[in-house]
Amino acid sequence: MSDDLKQPFLDELKSVTSLSDAAALKVKYLGKKGLVTAQIKSLSTLSPDERKQAGQQINELKQFIEAECDKKESVFKNDELKIRLLSESIDITLPGKFAAFGSEHxxxxxxxxxxxxxxxxxxxxxxxxxxxxxxxxxxxxxxxxxxxxxxxxxxxxxxxxxxxxxxxxxxxxxxxxxxxxxxxxxxxxxxxxxxxxxxxxxxxxxxxxxxxxxxxxxxxxxxxxxxxxxxxxxxxxxxxxxxxxxxxxxxxxxxxxxxxxxxxxxxxxxxxxxxxxxxxxxxxxxxxxxxxxxxxxxxxxxxxxxxxxxxxxxxxxxxxxxxxxxxxxxxxxxxx
Amino acid sequence: MRASFDWLKDFVKIDAAPEAAAEKLTMTGLEVEAIERIDGDAVFEVNVTPNRADCLSMIGIARELSASYNVPLVFPDLNVVSESKELDFNVEITDPELCRRYAGRIVRNLRVGPSPDWMKKRLEKCGIRSINNVVDVTNYVLLEFGHPLHAFDLKTLKGSMIRIGTPKSVKGSAGLKFKTLDGTERDIPGDSLMIWDAERPIAVAGVMGGLDTEVTGATTDIFIESAYFEPTSIRRTSKKLGLKTDASYRFERGTDIKALETALDRSAILMKELAGGTVYGKIDIYPKTFHPIEINVRYERVNKVLGIKLEPRQILASLNGLGLEIEEQGSAAFKVQVPPYRSDITMEADIIEEVARLYGYDNIPAELPETCLGGDQKKEDIYSQDLKRDVRQSFLKAGFTEAVNLSFIGADELDLLSIPADDARRKLVRIKNPLREEEAFMRTTIVPALIRNMLHNVSHGNRDLKLFEASRVFFSTGPDTLPEEKERIAALYFREKAKTLYREDAQDFYVVKGILEAVLAGTGITDVSYVRSSEPFLHPGRAADIIINGQKAGYIGALSPAVTEKLDLKASKPSIIVLDIDIASIMSASKRKATYRQLPKYPFVERDTALVLDAAIEAAEIIGHLKSYPSDLIEDVSIFDVYQGTGIEPGKKSVAFNVRYRSPEKTLTDAEVEALHAKLVEHIVGKTKGQVRG
The missing domain is CATH 3.30.930.10 (Bira Bifunctional Protein; Domain 2)
Known part of the structure; x- marks a missing residue:
């Protein structure tokens, strides 16, 4: 049943274009009312044997989604930092403020x-x-x-x-x-x-x-x-x-x-x-x-x-x- | 001394080229500074050191060549054919200490006229102008033998008599007026040796003859003088009269008391040859005969002093040709009799030098001495030298360029700074013979020189100056004692408030003060404070005396506009800061030793507070009050903001300070710090009558 979620997640991941999209996607799947969270909650309804197998699958899915979202987030974070630093750029060819050493006679x-x-x-x-x-x-x-x-x-x-x-x-x-x-x-x-x-x-x-x-x-x-x-x-x-x-x-x-x-x-x-x-x-x-x-x-x-x-x-x-x-x-x- | 190579070769028959002979002379101690080619001859410009009066003559230089080439010296014809042996003429020496020998000859019936070309040329090549045959002969012999002669017109002499004495001894007078043959009337001091006839003075002995007894075109009979005058007496007279002649130059360096006779004979021969006439016998008053000095010289000592290993025969051979009389004294030593023309040789060391120079300095090996390690220098001296170097380096690293000025100052430079009459800087040491009146004193302060340097630089478009100089200054302690010499370091900062790339957020005073603080901190000085300065040339509101260990060590401040106005400074809104500090004060207060203190174990807590208080209250006072508050937990206090303007009542200012609290025993709680800080604020508010800024 976790497979049912993986494909939609991957599809949605493709359309993420910003840091906030990435965060929203993460909440959608892993948040308190997220899709994955819901599945975890429903594990209790299964028999012990089924539970073990399904639990493992869901856990893998959870880790997968977490990693993918983090990856996406850091890409956008880096881009944002780049933009900010670029805006802070100065003319490094202007002279320094210290006026130079004096000359010994x-x-x-x-x-x-x-x-x-x-x-x-x-x-x-x-x-x-x-x-x-x-x-x-x-x-x-x-x-x-x-x-x-x-x-x-x-x-x-x-x-x-x-x-x-x-x-x-x-x-x-x-x-x-x-x-x-x-x-x-x-x-x-x-x-x-x-x-x-x-x-x-x-x-x-x-x-x-x-x-x-x-x-x-x-x-x-x-x-x-x-x-x-x-x-x-x-x-x-x-x-x-x-x-x-x-x-x-x-x-x-x-x-x-x-x-x-x-x-x-x-x-x-x-x-x-x-x-x-x-x-x-x-x-x-x-x-x-x-x-x-x-x-x-x-x-x-x-x-x-x-x-x-x-x-x-x-x-x-x-x-x-x-x-x-x-x-x-x-x-x-x-x-x- | 100019010497013609052709003329030299009359006395020493060498084949060497002039350049080679010149090199030889240079390397044996007679430096040939230049060689000039004149009419196929080579004229040497010889630098004769003051000890070698004998080399102020052709014979003397030829003797040096004779010694270095080992070729015999040939003397000119000295065989005088004279009419009588003795002369019916009286000579009386009244100052035998000043004139140790006086000789003369008479030549009658000569014809004064031009000299032959060969003589004129030789004289001219050696820098002497031809006058007439009689005078030229005396000059020729002067160059040849180095012995000055003087010819008097015999008919002008009164009473067939010559006297030699000072005005004091002859006349009992303290001085007299006398016209020398250059036509100048001179004041002759009472102790200057003069030549007199029966009635009056006729020459300044050894310096210049008189106008009245000069040889002229009408002269037929002459008296030729050849004498030995005491060198120091001639030097004193020449100095006092400001009159230096070829004669005085040689007499003051010492002439050959023996050869004066030879020179006299040589001149008589030449007079007869060139001007005709009859030579008469000579008169020669020589009360105390010259006794040559004898010097004992040890072979071993020669080798030991020079660092060579010469055999006795090699040592003796090197001395050949100098005219020294040498007598061997067994295997260890020899005796030297020094001829009168080498009055510079008086001791064994002088003979060692003769050996060395003729053996050749370049033949002496070069070796480094085997010696103990150093370490004999006083620790204090090393420390002081290091410290001076460090302080100079600090100024350099802080951007100040080093100046070196002459140590002189003019009194007007102190006037410019309005230095009062009772100031120590008016205790000037005056130089008796300055080159210029502006350089008549030794300086008592470096600052005027830096101001001069600033004016020079600004007038040449050199803006943004930072200059410093470390030098001694001199304070008179009285006319007969050495002045007190103190080392100081002074700096000048000049900025034109004009275009600047970065905002200057501190006043220039603080920029320079910051550097000064860093320099002092670099020497380990902790106890330094600043009080308002009363230096008359500083801006009264922007100047501080630097107090180290309770003593004024110097000052720092903006140059007073009153001074700047008087300067011809072509700058708009110049900002000039000067500082001047005593090196000894830095030295005595600086800490040489650092000791490790344990780093704090517990964290600190900081509190900031701003006060509004009277604008006249200065930072040092506020810090003082904060520091004096009795608590061991206050680690540090500092002021981080001072503000006047909008929101603050006129006459008041806002001062924000930071206090860092720390206990060596535990971590302080917020509550503890809060309570302590509240009490501290209460304390400072009480002390400053200020209030906490909301």
Missing amino acids: PLSKTLGEVIDIFTRMGFSVEEGPEVELDQYNFEALNIPKDHPARDMQDTFYVSDDIVLRTHTSPVQVRVMENRKPPLRFIAPGKVYRCDADVTHSPMFHQVEGLMVDKDIKFSHLKGVLITFLRQLFGPDIPVRFRPSFFPFTEPSAEIDMGCILCKSAGCRVCKGSGWLEILGAGMVNPKVLENVGYDPEEYTGFAFGMGIERIAMLKYSIDDIRLLFENDIRFLRQFS
């Missing part, structure tokens, strides 16, 4: 890279005052008053005894006065010289470094600085050391690297030489060690220094130092 970026390389090599970072005693900036570094070596650095004076530091080297003296070797640190910071043109700014940034211990040699200075330059500019960069003069180192060296702009072929920036001056360095002058109470027979060391503006200008091909301090965002955003 190219000097900070370069300074950060330099500091990272040295800290990875075990150097710590030390700081000192930017307005400094003449004593620390010059005298303790073997640059007496009335010495032509003072011409190497045009100095801003606050008073006869106070200057704007012309290099971060006084940090070396301050640290050495307070600590005993072994020492291995860099001193990054702002320095000042009274000079201003396309390649000179009255304020610029330097990183100086110092390593003092027993048995520190010139060969170590070469090893550390070559390692540094290769990490900063690439493993194939040519490097050369040539003698120079700094009052606080002896022997002193100037370090050139192959011109990164013309690949050492010779260009305007390297003045045709294929080389770029990039670092000054040397073995710490025994007089400087004596000045801070170290025994130069026991300890030796090397010191080096570099200008961050120069490195940044080379790295990013910036041809006018003033751009670095103008803070035009069209310039600054190029380094994000």
Whole structure:
């Protein structure tokens, strides 16, 4: 007798066209007064044997109708959801609301890279005052008053005894006065010289470094600085050391690297030489060690220094130092 | 220093091409910065470091080539044919400390005229203009030997006498006026060394001769001076007079006290050759003879400092040709006598440098030191460096672009901000020799620079600016002490209220304050509050001082329209927010350590209530009252709506707050929360004299 219902149900199912039709159909057959429900109720009138067989059939039919109706319902539900979501559509090509990260200044970026390389090599970072005693900036570094070596650095004076530091080297003296070797640190910071043109700014940034211990040699200075330059500019960069003069180192060296702009072929920036001056360095002058109470027979060391503006200008091909301090965002955003 | 390659080859016979010789010089410490071709000659532009006065001459540079090519140095003709051995002329040194030797010769009956072409050309190639044969000879010898000479017109000298002394020692005077040969009348300080005849000063020693005793076309007899002046004294005089000459440049770097005689003879020979005349004997006052320094050098030390393994003979060979007198002292050391022209060599380390540069820096190996691990840096320093980096990173991530400005400020920039006279930011450090008056002080605040940056950017059409800068500022502590240096971070937010794609639903002040709060929270700072700021350049209604641990750490606020009006800012309805905060305050309050707290076990219950109260009552006060209510069950309170307008009486506002209740011990029942919240509302209504909004 359940077969009598199955065919009509299937016929009716075909004509279901909406979610509500599907629900109505389900009620018609499976609701409290539904056709299937009525048959279930009438089972009690049958003998036990008949009841068992008919019950099984009706149950199967009930499950069949339930599943078919659910199937139909979910099809319509999905369609409805699709329509709703479509209506909620936005223009995903408009920009996001967050305005983008700011750009780190190219000097900070370069300074950060330099500091990272040295800290990875075990150097710590030390700081000192930017307005400094003449004593620390010059005298303790073997640059007496009335010495032509003072011409190497045009100095801003606050008073006869106070200057704007012309290099971060006084940090070396301050640290050495307070600590005993072994020492291995860099001193990054702002320095000042009274000079201003396309390649000179009255304020610029330097990183100086110092390593003092027993048995520190010139060969170590070469090893550390070559390692540094290769990490900063690439493993194939040519490097050369040539003698120079700094009052606080002896022997002193100037370090050139192959011109990164013309690949050492010779260009305007390297003045045709294929080389770029990039670092000054040397073995710490025994007089400087004596000045801070170290025994130069026991300890030796090397010191080096570099200008961050120069490195940044080379790295990013910036041809006018003033751009670095103008803070035009069209310039600054190029380094994000 | 310009050096003609042809001229150098007079003294060192090498076949090398100029480029190769230049490279050799560069790699041994005399950097040749450029080579200029003139008339088939190559002129080197040599960068002579201040320690190498000896290389301010052809002979000196030739000596370097001689040492690196291992070719002997050839001196020019120095054989003077003179009429007498001694000179009947008086020389008196009154300041022997400032003039350690004074020599001279007389040449009579010469004819002043043009120099021959070869000499003119050599001088010109080296950057010296030809004047006449007599003056040219002194300059030629200056270039050749690096020793400055001066020729006086003998007939203008009074009393056959030369005196050397300062105005103080000769005349007891504190200074005098003197006309140098460039025609300028100069004020000569009392302690500057001068040359005098029997009556008057005739030259500023080592710097410039006088106009009255200058060699002219009519000169027939001359006195040639060759002397050694104390370098620091010459430098001081040159600095004080603002007068730098080829002579002063060399004297202040130290000249060769021995070779001044050679230079004098060489000039006499050339005078005779070029201008005719008769050379007379010389006078030479040399009270204290030069004693060369002796330096003991250990072979082992040389190798140890440089990181090389040279045999003693290799070390000695590298020093050949520098003119050092070397005496071996057994197998471990040698002794060096330093010639007077190498006054830069005073200790063992200097000899080690000589070995290194002639052996070649490029021949020294490169190796990394074997050393202990790091870790000697103070924990505080590492922390502070990390924190500074973190704070900068936070601003970057929040969309602020980093600026770097010069540390200078002009006083008018503080005036612009109406900073009062007694404000700490007026404790300016003045620079004695600034490049410009606008850069005469060290800055005490970063904000004016950011305002400058804003003006620059806006005038170039760069809108919607967010800039920050982290830098030190400087406060004077007195004329003789170092200033106090403080690190601060400042930011400027500029927005033109114009076209914007998305509705800006918060006031700019809150946008920037939100960022500041996030930055501070990122450093672990919890105790921060905001009170109305009285900074004179901020909008009084829209500015707050940032209070950390009870101390003012900085401020945040809208730039006062009074300031904006004074700026030449081409923008319509600009909204400018500035903030400025002390890094040390952040550092001292920031929490470095996090400790885990157990998560709550029982659920929370929330209640919202809106109050209508006086518009002047601020959020911090309401939150304060709510938090001060004595109950352990209040977990958190927050304000989620503030409204003024339709339905709310003028002068009043509606403030809606949310309270989250939770017990650590049990699940709270509705009834418990209801009772508690009712009491809390009663409390806040009482405190604020407000009423619950229906």
